[in-house]
Amino acid sequence: MKALLSKEFKLCLHPAVFIYLALILMLLIPNYPYLVSSFFVCNAIFFCFQQARENGDAMYTAMLPVSKAQAVRARVLFVVIIEAIDLVLVAGMCAFSIVSMPHQNAGGTDHGLSLLAFALVLFAIFNLIFLPSFYKTGYKAGSAFLKGAIGVWIWIVLCEGLMIASQAAVMVPFFRFIHENIDCMPKTAQAWTVQGILFGAGLLIYAVCTALAAHLSVKRYEKVDLQ
Amino acid sequence: MNILDVRNLRKQYPGFLLDDVSFTVEDGSIMGFIGRNGAGKTTTIKGILNLLHVDGGQVLFEGKDLHANETACKERIGLVLGEFNYYKRKKLSAIAQVTRRFYADWDETLYQSLLTRFSLDTEKKISELSQGMRTKFAIALALSHHAKLFILDEPTSGLDPVSRDELLEIFRSIIEDGEHSILFSTHIISDLEKCADFITYLKGGRVLCSTDADSFKDAYRLVSGEAEQLERFRDRLIGYRAHAFGFTGLMKKEDAERAEGLKIAPADMESIMIYTEKEDDHESAAL
Numbered sequence: 403m404k405a406l407l408s409k410e411f412k413l414c415l416h417p418a419v420f421i422y423l424a425l426i427l428m429l430l431i432p433n434y435p436y437l438v439s440s441f442f443v444c445n446a447i448f449f450c451f452q453q454a455r456e457n458g459d460a461m462y463t464a465m466l467p468v469s470k471a472q473a474v475r476a477r478v479l480f481v482v483i484i485e486a487i488d489l490v491l492v493a494g495m496c497a498f499s500i501v502s503m504p505h506q507n508a509g510g511t512d513h514g515l516s517l518l519a520f521a522l523v524l525f526a527i528f529n530l531i532f533l534p535s536f537y538k539t540g541y542k543a544g545s546a547f548l549k550g551a552i553g554v555w556i557w558i559v560l561c562e563g564l565m566i567a568s569q570a571a572v573m574v575p576f577f578r579f580i581h582e583n584i585d586c587m588p589k590t591a592q593a594w595t596v597q598g599i600l601f602g603a604g605l606l607i608y609a610v611c612t613a614l615a616a617h618l619s620v621k622r623y624e625k626v627d628l629q
Numbered sequence: 630m631n632i633l634d635v636r637n638l639r640k641q642y643p644g645f646l647l648d649d650v651s652f653t654v655e656d657g658s659i660m661g662f663i664g665r666n667g668a669g670k671t672t673t674i675k676g677i678l679n680l681l682h683v684d685g686g687q688v689l690f691e692g693k694d695l696h697a698n699e700t701a702c703k704e705r706i707g708l709v710l711g712e713f714n715y716y717k718r719k720k721l722s723a724i725a726q727v728t729r730r731f732y733a734d735w736d737e738t739l740y741q742s743l744l745t746r747f748s749l750d751t752e753k754k755i756s757e758l759s760q761g762m763r764t765k766f767a768i769a770l771a772l773s774h775h776a777k778l779f780i781l782d783e784p785t786s787g788l789d790p791v792s793r794d795e796l797l798e799i800f801r802s803i804i805e806d807g808e809h810s811i812l813f814s815t816h817i818i819s820d821l822e823k824c825a826d827f828i829t830y831l832k833g834g835r836v837l838c839s840t841d842a843d844s845f846k847d848a849y850r851l852v853s854g855e856a857e858q859l860e861r862f863r864d865r866l867i868g869y870r871a872h873a874f875g876f877t878g879l880m881k882k883e884d885a886e887r888a889e890g891l892k893i894a895p896a897d898m899e900s901i902m903i904y905t906e907k908e909d910d911h912e913s914a915a916l
Binding site: 404405408409412413457458459461462464465466467468469470472624625626627628 | 675678679680681682699700701702703704706708710714715716717718719723724726727728730731732
């Protein structure tokens with residue numbers, strides 16, 4: 403697995419990954435739907451798959467002493483590492499914002515654990531749709547990404563829409579609860595607890611969905627004839 | 630002992646069937662794998678290596694099921710599927726650096742000596758190499774991890790005659806110790822004439838014959854005769870070419886020995902393949 407992972411980073415890593423990870427700076431933009439920055443990471447992952455495909459990576463890897471299942475698991479781990487780096491950067495930016503420039507984000511989710519939770523679910527959705535869809539053929543990265551992107555954008559609109567609605571309709575108890583505990587930089591014990599639970603749930607959803615995505619991808623890729 | 634035992638390999642495509650392909654590769658031998666373009670040679674090789682999802686059959690490598698022990702078996706197989714056409718914008722050194730990590734028995738000294746022998750500059754990118762040099766690079770990678778079996782699909786295509794000869798010499802030296810074997814697919818039959826111990830001939834997805842190279846050649850004779858003799862011997866001719874002065878064709882050895890009045894000569898592999906494939910041409914012409 404170490405050799406395969408090293409191959410992923412040395413041969414498949416597209417330079418766009420660094421550029422899109424740098425877009426984490428978008429979290430410094432006042433009043434912006436910060437979840438969008440994580441979508442760009444999905445875009446970077448798609449570029450890696452596309453680059454690998456264009457370079458005949460499937461056949462090169464198949465010639466190495468590894469099974470198809472190992473090749474898929476290594477690629478999934480590669481994706482998880484890129485997403486984990488983004489999540490660490492999101493956490494860093496949230497911490498920075500909370501400490502140095504606390505403000506209410508009118509454009510969507512505030513800097514906090516809930517943003518991380520939403521980003522985790524965003525990646526879970528992307529992985530669950532994109533990976534099995536790609537490994538059904540082993541080469542149709544474009545249509546797999548389109549399906550994944552649709553799922554991701556529905557999630558972004560839902561989350562950010564709900565947060566904006568909670569700011570506008572704060573008089574409604576449900577929205578007030580969201581506004582005071584989820585769509586905020588956590589300061590109160592209740593907000594920390596609620597956001598902590600959300601973050602835990604996000605982690606769980608991410609782990610389950612990504613494991614399921616890997617399982618489905620392996621199963622589908624076994625049936626693919628490499629040409 | 631057989632290092633590779635392919636049993637009833639089967640793969641159905643729309644319009645093509647790889648039909649119960651079976652053959653064995655003995656220790657210390659070179660098996661020539663021949664057939665026309667589209668006969669199923671590459672499909673068979675991919676089926677052997679689990680690159681294709683086969684519909685049936687079994688592949689044994691050193692007595693073990695290759696598909697069930699894929700990783701361990703592939704580590705002992707040197708593989709060349711034509712020229713190295715992957716990651717063309719990467720340097721040879723970068724590709725080798727990644728590849729060597731997969732093999733516990735990677736021999737850096739051997740690899741460096743092959744680079745020198747093939748005049749490969751590791752600071753060049755794959756895209757900067759000619760087709761022949763890319764093939765040489767693929768061969769250098771395949772030879773550098775002390776594999777027991779080498780599966781080479783069209784390894785000499787695109788190479789100049791000197792390089793091809795040099796490569797065939799390397800192949801002969803590899804199997805000299807009796808412990809290494811080569812499965813060598815090509816349509817450059819003259820290469821096999823020089824080095825193959827056994828021949829497996831694939832035609833239309835089926836194994837036409839799998840035998841030692843001498844028996845393969847000895848089973849056929851090239852015959853030639855006058856134009857008026859053609860009708861008399863047409864049924865016994867496997868394939869023939871009619872010309873202004875008569876005809877030349879291929880017969881089974883026993884048929885040729887009974888054919889009075891024809892000039893008989895030993896058959897070479899290329900002629901056997903050409904006339905065997907011509908059999909179909911005549912059938913379709915008759916239709």
